[in-house]
Amino acid sequence: MRETFAIIIVAALIGLFLLLLVGAFIRSRQAAAVFREAAAGKVPRPEPEPPREAKRPTPISRRDFFRRSLLASVGLFTAEFGAASIAFVWPNLRGGFGAVIDLNLPPDAIKQQIDSDNQPFYFGAGRFYLVPYEGEQASTIYEGLVGDGLMALYQKCVHLGCRVPFCVQSQWFECPCHGSKYNRAGEYRDGPAPRGMDRFRVVVENGLVSVDTGTRIDGPPRGTDTIQQQPEGPFCVTIGGE
Ligand code: FES
Known part of the structure:
Protein backbone atom coordinates (compact mmCIF):
# COMPACT_ATOMS: atom_id res chain seq x y z
CA MET A 1 0.00 0.00 0.00
CA ARG A 2 2.76 2.43 1.01
CA GLU A 3 4.79 1.36 -2.00
CA THR A 4 1.87 2.07 -4.33
CA PHE A 5 1.31 5.49 -2.79
CA ALA A 6 5.00 6.33 -3.10
CA ILE A 7 5.02 5.26 -6.76
CA ILE A 8 1.95 7.44 -7.48
CA ILE A 9 3.59 10.49 -5.85
CA VAL A 10 6.85 9.98 -7.72
CA ALA A 11 4.98 9.49 -11.02
CA ALA A 12 3.02 12.71 -10.41
CA LEU A 13 6.22 14.64 -9.65
CA ILE A 14 7.93 13.26 -12.75
CA GLY A 15 4.86 14.17 -14.83
CA LEU A 16 4.86 17.72 -13.46
CA PHE A 17 8.56 18.05 -14.15
CA LEU A 18 8.12 16.83 -17.74
CA LEU A 19 5.21 19.23 -18.25
CA LEU A 20 7.33 22.19 -17.12
CA LEU A 21 10.23 20.99 -19.26
CA VAL A 22 8.05 20.69 -22.38
CA GLY A 23 6.52 24.15 -21.72
CA ALA A 24 9.97 25.72 -21.41
CA PHE A 25 11.11 23.95 -24.58
CA ILE A 26 8.08 25.18 -26.58
CA ARG A 27 8.55 28.76 -25.38
CA SER A 28 12.24 28.72 -26.33
CA ARG A 29 11.34 27.36 -29.80
CA GLN A 30 8.78 30.13 -30.31
CA ALA A 31 11.27 32.80 -29.24
CA ALA A 32 13.88 31.36 -31.61
CA ALA A 33 11.35 31.40 -34.50
CA VAL A 34 10.47 35.06 -33.86
CA PHE A 35 14.15 35.94 -33.74
CA ARG A 36 14.82 34.14 -37.06
CA GLU A 37 11.93 35.96 -38.75
CA ALA A 38 13.16 39.28 -37.43
CA ALA A 39 16.63 38.51 -38.71
CA ALA A 40 15.18 37.64 -42.14
CA GLY A 41 13.35 40.98 -42.25
CA LYS A 42 9.85 39.49 -42.11
CA VAL A 43 9.12 41.19 -38.85
CA PRO A 44 10.08 44.86 -38.41
CA ARG A 45 12.67 45.19 -35.75
CA PRO A 46 11.54 47.39 -32.92
CA GLU A 47 13.20 50.76 -32.71
CA PRO A 48 15.78 50.75 -29.98
CA GLU A 49 14.43 52.58 -26.99
CA PRO A 50 16.21 55.73 -25.94
CA PRO A 51 18.34 55.14 -22.87
CA ARG A 52 16.37 55.75 -19.73
CA GLU A 53 17.51 57.11 -16.50
CA ALA A 54 18.43 54.46 -14.03
CA LYS A 55 15.28 53.48 -12.17
CA ARG A 56 15.21 54.00 -8.50
CA PRO A 57 13.97 51.01 -6.57
CA THR A 58 10.33 51.64 -5.77
CA PRO A 59 9.51 51.27 -2.10
CA ILE A 60 7.48 48.14 -1.39
CA SER A 61 4.12 48.65 0.26
CA ARG A 62 3.32 46.96 3.53
CA ARG A 63 0.51 44.99 1.89
CA ASP A 64 2.88 43.65 -0.80
CA PHE A 65 5.43 42.78 1.81
CA PHE A 66 2.93 40.72 3.81
CA ARG A 67 1.53 39.09 0.67
CA ARG A 68 4.98 38.01 -0.53
CA SER A 69 5.96 36.80 2.93
CA LEU A 70 2.77 34.76 3.11
CA LEU A 71 3.37 33.24 -0.33
CA ALA A 72 6.97 32.39 0.56
CA SER A 73 5.87 30.76 3.83
CA VAL A 74 3.16 28.71 2.09
CA GLY A 75 5.65 27.61 -0.59
CA LEU A 76 8.22 26.62 2.00
CA PHE A 77 5.65 24.73 4.06
CA THR A 78 4.35 22.90 0.98
CA ALA A 79 7.86 21.88 -0.07
CA GLU A 80 8.75 20.64 3.42
CA PHE A 81 5.44 18.82 3.82
CA GLY A 82 5.83 17.18 0.41
CA ALA A 83 9.38 16.06 1.15
CA ALA A 84 8.37 14.72 4.56
CA SER A 85 5.38 12.86 3.08
CA ILE A 86 7.53 11.21 0.43
CA ALA A 87 10.13 10.25 3.03
CA PHE A 88 7.37 8.72 5.17
CA VAL A 89 5.71 6.64 2.49
CA TRP A 90 8.83 5.70 0.59
CA PRO A 91 9.37 1.96 1.05
CA ASN A 92 12.41 1.09 3.10
CA LEU A 93 14.67 -0.87 0.81
CA ARG A 94 17.80 -0.82 2.91
CA GLY A 95 17.19 -3.68 5.27
CA GLY A 96 15.43 -1.74 8.05
CA PHE A 97 11.89 -2.15 9.32
CA GLY A 98 9.55 -2.53 6.33
CA ALA A 99 12.04 -4.60 4.35
CA ASP A 218 -2.67 -10.53 11.60
CA GLY A 219 -2.33 -12.54 14.79
CA PRO A 220 -4.54 -15.58 15.42
CA PRO A 221 -8.03 -14.93 16.84
CA ARG A 222 -8.86 -15.06 20.54
CA GLY A 223 -9.26 -18.62 21.70
CA THR A 224 -6.27 -19.88 19.73
CA ASP A 225 -3.98 -21.82 22.05
CA THR A 226 -1.63 -24.11 20.20
CA ILE A 227 1.02 -24.50 22.92
CA GLN A 228 -1.09 -24.73 26.13
CA GLN A 229 1.52 -22.80 28.05
CA GLN A 230 0.49 -21.73 31.54
CA PRO A 231 2.25 -18.75 33.18
CA GLU A 232 5.51 -20.04 34.63
CA GLY A 233 5.79 -17.47 37.44
CA PRO A 234 4.32 -14.21 38.73
CA PHE A 235 3.19 -11.66 36.16
CA CYS A 236 5.23 -8.51 35.53
CA VAL A 237 2.08 -6.45 34.74
CA THR A 238 -0.74 -6.47 37.23
CA ILE A 239 -3.21 -4.10 35.56
CA GLY A 240 -6.78 -5.38 35.95
CA GLY A 241 -6.28 -6.88 39.40
CA GLU A 242 -4.25 -9.93 38.41
S1 FES B 1 -1.93 -1.23 24.12
FE1 FES B 1 -1.47 -3.15 24.91
S2 FES B 1 -3.15 -3.60 26.13
FE2 FES B 1 -3.62 -1.68 25.35
Whole structure:
Protein backbone atom coordinates (compact mmCIF):
# COMPACT_ATOMS: atom_id res chain seq x y z
CA MET A 1 0.00 0.00 0.00
CA ARG A 2 2.76 2.43 1.01
CA GLU A 3 4.79 1.36 -2.00
CA THR A 4 1.87 2.07 -4.33
CA PHE A 5 1.31 5.49 -2.79
CA ALA A 6 5.00 6.33 -3.10
CA ILE A 7 5.02 5.26 -6.76
CA ILE A 8 1.95 7.44 -7.48
CA ILE A 9 3.59 10.49 -5.85
CA VAL A 10 6.85 9.98 -7.72
CA ALA A 11 4.98 9.49 -11.02
CA ALA A 12 3.02 12.71 -10.41
CA LEU A 13 6.22 14.64 -9.65
CA ILE A 14 7.93 13.26 -12.75
CA GLY A 15 4.86 14.17 -14.83
CA LEU A 16 4.86 17.72 -13.46
CA PHE A 17 8.56 18.05 -14.15
CA LEU A 18 8.12 16.83 -17.74
CA LEU A 19 5.21 19.23 -18.25
CA LEU A 20 7.33 22.19 -17.12
CA LEU A 21 10.23 20.99 -19.26
CA VAL A 22 8.05 20.69 -22.38
CA GLY A 23 6.52 24.15 -21.72
CA ALA A 24 9.97 25.72 -21.41
CA PHE A 25 11.11 23.95 -24.58
CA ILE A 26 8.08 25.18 -26.58
CA ARG A 27 8.55 28.76 -25.38
CA SER A 28 12.24 28.72 -26.33
CA ARG A 29 11.34 27.36 -29.80
CA GLN A 30 8.78 30.13 -30.31
CA ALA A 31 11.27 32.80 -29.24
CA ALA A 32 13.88 31.36 -31.61
CA ALA A 33 11.35 31.40 -34.50
CA VAL A 34 10.47 35.06 -33.86
CA PHE A 35 14.15 35.94 -33.74
CA ARG A 36 14.82 34.14 -37.06
CA GLU A 37 11.93 35.96 -38.75
CA ALA A 38 13.16 39.28 -37.43
CA ALA A 39 16.63 38.51 -38.71
CA ALA A 40 15.18 37.64 -42.14
CA GLY A 41 13.35 40.98 -42.25
CA LYS A 42 9.85 39.49 -42.11
CA VAL A 43 9.12 41.19 -38.85
CA PRO A 44 10.08 44.86 -38.41
CA ARG A 45 12.67 45.19 -35.75
CA PRO A 46 11.54 47.39 -32.92
CA GLU A 47 13.20 50.76 -32.71
CA PRO A 48 15.78 50.75 -29.98
CA GLU A 49 14.43 52.58 -26.99
CA PRO A 50 16.21 55.73 -25.94
CA PRO A 51 18.34 55.14 -22.87
CA ARG A 52 16.37 55.75 -19.73
CA GLU A 53 17.51 57.11 -16.50
CA ALA A 54 18.43 54.46 -14.03
CA LYS A 55 15.28 53.48 -12.17
CA ARG A 56 15.21 54.00 -8.50
CA PRO A 57 13.97 51.01 -6.57
CA THR A 58 10.33 51.64 -5.77
CA PRO A 59 9.51 51.27 -2.10
CA ILE A 60 7.48 48.14 -1.39
CA SER A 61 4.12 48.65 0.26
CA ARG A 62 3.32 46.96 3.53
CA ARG A 63 0.51 44.99 1.89
CA ASP A 64 2.88 43.65 -0.80
CA PHE A 65 5.43 42.78 1.81
CA PHE A 66 2.93 40.72 3.81
CA ARG A 67 1.53 39.09 0.67
CA ARG A 68 4.98 38.01 -0.53
CA SER A 69 5.96 36.80 2.93
CA LEU A 70 2.77 34.76 3.11
CA LEU A 71 3.37 33.24 -0.33
CA ALA A 72 6.97 32.39 0.56
CA SER A 73 5.87 30.76 3.83
CA VAL A 74 3.16 28.71 2.09
CA GLY A 75 5.65 27.61 -0.59
CA LEU A 76 8.22 26.62 2.00
CA PHE A 77 5.65 24.73 4.06
CA THR A 78 4.35 22.90 0.98
CA ALA A 79 7.86 21.88 -0.07
CA GLU A 80 8.75 20.64 3.42
CA PHE A 81 5.44 18.82 3.82
CA GLY A 82 5.83 17.18 0.41
CA ALA A 83 9.38 16.06 1.15
CA ALA A 84 8.37 14.72 4.56
CA SER A 85 5.38 12.86 3.08
CA ILE A 86 7.53 11.21 0.43
CA ALA A 87 10.13 10.25 3.03
CA PHE A 88 7.37 8.72 5.17
CA VAL A 89 5.71 6.64 2.49
CA TRP A 90 8.83 5.70 0.59
CA PRO A 91 9.37 1.96 1.05
CA ASN A 92 12.41 1.09 3.10
CA LEU A 93 14.67 -0.87 0.81
CA ARG A 94 17.80 -0.82 2.91
CA GLY A 95 17.19 -3.68 5.27
CA GLY A 96 15.43 -1.74 8.05
CA PHE A 97 11.89 -2.15 9.32
CA GLY A 98 9.55 -2.53 6.33
CA ALA A 99 12.04 -4.60 4.35
CA VAL A 100 13.36 -8.14 4.39
CA ILE A 101 15.88 -8.17 7.24
CA ASP A 102 18.80 -10.57 6.99
CA LEU A 103 19.97 -11.56 10.44
CA ASN A 104 22.96 -13.43 9.00
CA LEU A 105 22.61 -16.00 11.75
CA PRO A 106 21.79 -19.69 11.49
CA PRO A 107 18.60 -20.83 13.28
CA ASP A 108 20.56 -22.88 15.81
CA ALA A 109 22.58 -19.87 16.97
CA ILE A 110 19.34 -17.95 17.57
CA LYS A 111 17.77 -20.88 19.44
CA GLN A 112 20.88 -21.22 21.61
CA GLN A 113 20.70 -17.55 22.53
CA ILE A 114 17.00 -17.91 23.38
CA ASP A 115 17.80 -20.87 25.64
CA SER A 116 20.70 -19.16 27.40
CA ASP A 117 18.80 -15.86 27.92
CA ASN A 118 15.55 -17.65 28.81
CA GLN A 119 13.66 -15.17 26.65
CA PRO A 120 12.89 -14.54 22.97
CA PHE A 121 15.52 -13.20 20.59
CA TYR A 122 14.72 -9.49 20.23
CA PHE A 123 15.74 -7.48 17.16
CA GLY A 124 14.93 -3.82 17.88
CA ALA A 125 15.70 -2.41 14.43
CA GLY A 126 13.18 -4.83 12.94
CA ARG A 127 10.66 -4.41 15.80
CA PHE A 128 10.19 -8.14 16.23
CA TYR A 129 10.85 -11.03 18.56
CA LEU A 130 11.88 -14.46 17.36
CA VAL A 131 10.36 -17.25 19.42
CA PRO A 132 10.90 -20.99 19.12
CA TYR A 133 7.77 -22.63 17.78
CA GLU A 134 7.15 -26.33 17.53
CA GLY A 135 3.37 -26.15 17.95
CA GLU A 136 1.22 -28.70 16.24
CA GLN A 137 -0.50 -26.14 14.04
CA ALA A 138 2.60 -24.74 12.39
CA SER A 139 1.37 -26.25 9.16
CA THR A 140 -2.19 -24.88 9.49
CA ILE A 141 -2.81 -21.45 11.01
CA TYR A 142 0.87 -20.52 10.90
CA GLU A 143 1.51 -22.01 7.49
CA GLY A 144 4.39 -20.24 5.73
CA LEU A 145 5.25 -18.18 8.80
CA VAL A 146 7.54 -20.53 10.69
CA GLY A 147 11.10 -21.00 9.47
CA ASP A 148 13.14 -23.87 10.90
CA GLY A 149 11.25 -23.77 14.21
CA LEU A 150 11.33 -19.98 14.60
CA MET A 151 8.42 -17.55 14.43
CA ALA A 152 8.64 -13.73 14.30
CA LEU A 153 6.22 -11.68 16.45
CA TYR A 154 5.63 -7.96 15.86
CA GLN A 155 6.42 -6.07 19.05
CA LYS A 156 3.39 -3.78 18.73
CA CYS A 157 0.38 -4.59 20.89
CA VAL A 158 -2.70 -5.25 18.78
CA HIS A 159 -4.83 -3.34 21.28
CA LEU A 160 -3.55 0.24 20.98
CA GLY A 161 -0.02 -0.18 19.74
CA CYS A 162 2.26 -0.11 22.80
CA ARG A 163 5.47 -2.10 22.64
CA VAL A 164 4.93 -5.42 24.39
CA PRO A 165 7.88 -6.61 26.49
CA PHE A 166 8.48 -10.21 27.42
CA CYS A 167 8.18 -11.08 31.11
CA VAL A 168 10.93 -13.53 32.04
CA GLN A 169 9.10 -14.53 35.26
CA SER A 170 5.82 -15.56 33.66
CA GLN A 171 7.35 -16.41 30.26
CA TRP A 172 4.49 -14.53 28.61
CA PHE A 173 4.37 -11.26 26.72
CA GLU A 174 2.67 -8.64 28.90
CA CYS A 175 1.60 -5.22 27.69
CA PRO A 176 2.25 -2.50 30.28
CA CYS A 177 -0.39 -0.14 28.85
CA HIS A 178 -3.68 -1.93 29.53
CA GLY A 179 -2.55 -5.36 30.65
CA SER A 180 -3.05 -7.55 27.58
CA LYS A 181 -1.19 -10.83 27.88
CA TYR A 182 0.02 -13.27 25.25
CA ASN A 183 1.72 -16.63 25.67
CA ARG A 184 5.21 -17.35 24.32
CA ALA A 185 3.80 -17.96 20.84
CA GLY A 186 2.10 -14.54 20.94
CA GLU A 187 -1.39 -16.06 21.29
CA TYR A 188 -4.01 -14.03 23.16
CA ARG A 189 -4.48 -14.99 26.81
CA ASP A 190 -5.92 -11.99 28.63
CA GLY A 191 -6.80 -8.28 28.54
CA PRO A 192 -8.43 -6.00 25.98
CA ALA A 193 -6.39 -7.09 22.92
CA PRO A 194 -8.71 -8.32 20.14
CA ARG A 195 -6.40 -11.14 18.92
CA GLY A 196 -2.94 -12.60 19.22
CA MET A 197 0.20 -10.65 18.36
CA ASP A 198 0.77 -9.92 14.68
CA ARG A 199 3.68 -11.63 13.00
CA PHE A 200 6.10 -11.69 10.09
CA ARG A 201 7.27 -14.48 7.83
CA VAL A 202 10.56 -16.15 8.74
CA VAL A 203 12.65 -17.42 5.84
CA VAL A 204 15.74 -19.61 6.11
CA GLU A 205 17.92 -19.47 3.02
CA ASN A 206 21.41 -20.86 2.69
CA GLY A 207 21.26 -21.72 6.37
CA LEU A 208 20.66 -18.10 7.47
CA VAL A 209 17.57 -16.48 8.94
CA SER A 210 15.73 -13.54 7.37
CA VAL A 211 12.48 -11.89 8.47
CA ASP A 212 10.14 -10.18 6.01
CA THR A 213 8.89 -7.11 7.91
CA GLY A 214 7.34 -5.73 4.71
CA THR A 215 4.17 -7.77 5.21
CA ARG A 216 2.45 -7.92 8.59
CA ILE A 217 0.20 -10.91 9.14
CA ASP A 218 -2.67 -10.53 11.60
CA GLY A 219 -2.33 -12.54 14.79
CA PRO A 220 -4.54 -15.58 15.42
CA PRO A 221 -8.03 -14.93 16.84
CA ARG A 222 -8.86 -15.06 20.54
CA GLY A 223 -9.26 -18.62 21.70
CA THR A 224 -6.27 -19.88 19.73
CA ASP A 225 -3.98 -21.82 22.05
CA THR A 226 -1.63 -24.11 20.20
CA ILE A 227 1.02 -24.50 22.92
CA GLN A 228 -1.09 -24.73 26.13
CA GLN A 229 1.52 -22.80 28.05
CA GLN A 230 0.49 -21.73 31.54
CA PRO A 231 2.25 -18.75 33.18
CA GLU A 232 5.51 -20.04 34.63
CA GLY A 233 5.79 -17.47 37.44
CA PRO A 234 4.32 -14.21 38.73
CA PHE A 235 3.19 -11.66 36.16
CA CYS A 236 5.23 -8.51 35.53
CA VAL A 237 2.08 -6.45 34.74
CA THR A 238 -0.74 -6.47 37.23
CA ILE A 239 -3.21 -4.10 35.56
CA GLY A 240 -6.78 -5.38 35.95
CA GLY A 241 -6.28 -6.88 39.40
CA GLU A 242 -4.25 -9.93 38.41
S1 FES B 1 -1.93 -1.23 24.12
FE1 FES B 1 -1.47 -3.15 24.91
S2 FES B 1 -3.15 -3.60 26.13
FE2 FES B 1 -3.62 -1.68 25.35
